[in-house]
Amino acid sequence: MQKIVRITYSRNVFIPVTDLCRNRCGYCSFRRDPENARVIPRSEAMQLLMRGAEAGCSEALFSFGESPWEVPGFERIMARTGRSDLLDYLVELCELALEVGLLPHTNAGVLDEEDLRLLAPYNASMGLMLETTARVKAHDLSPGKSPDLRLEHIAKAGRLKIPFTTGILLGIGESEKDRQESLEAIADLHKAYDHIQEVIIQPLDPKSGTPMENSPRPKPEEICETVRMARAFLPESVAIQVPPNLVDPLLPVLSGANDLGGLSPISLDWINPERPWPDMKAMALRLEGFSLEERLPVYPRYVLRGWHGPRTRKLMASLAGEDGLRRKEYLQAECISFREQEDA
16 A cells, blocks of 8 residues: 655744844845834734634744844834843743744744743744855845854754754755755754754745846756755655745655645745745645645654743643644544535
């Protein structure tokens, strides 16, 4: 009997904490200059968190521009929250997420080890895209995109036993050899610390108004070849993720990808806001023959190890089944509800 391949995904709500960033990447439309930047108000964040919980999400994805405190004007923008320290404010938001039943996953750019230690107890997992180990023109104005800085950040997370998501970005000026070297670097970090839970293979999505708006989009065969390369370098325990709002996932899945990332029923992908999340029913039809299963923001083997933050443990115990995935009784109840909606 042929084994059915499992493809996982999580259900999240994306909270864009601030769009102020010290980097000026040639492909980014998320970043804002100080006069147009904002820190999300507490009331707006709480509303999103509550909507996420009501919609059945398990993950609160907190993301913001890198080291915004280095950008002139940050203090004025931050003062609107009643807080002076962004990471203290982020801890507060993580606590609110836990209170409404959502597990935090934070992407906060390159941080000091002290900052990672501050955030780790409140997070189920954390992440940082490596993007590339190559020096590319798209990063000329982005000090935080130094490969050495990013690799060291991922290593620090490993030393702290933080389940970690990383990945590479295709089409930003790197070569095929660069992609291989990036994946080898990630594999080496995982070999050293055993903390990489997934690697994202993300194609460039050229944005109007950015220096790279006319850059070619990576072709499907490039994406598939990189997925195969990642699968060759990484152990089976590390998931290979493709974002289904940026690429038709079928061919990458046939090439070895086995995760679709965080899909949101209520919020945009704020990094690619013009790319809506796919409908899950349509996704299931597209991936017919595969088993789509919902996970939590931390992968099963790290749930079973207890590597997630101590402040998440009570909630994790209620959300995770014996296999470390999201509890099946919730999924069964949701399927019944979905069928009732269809019948109506």
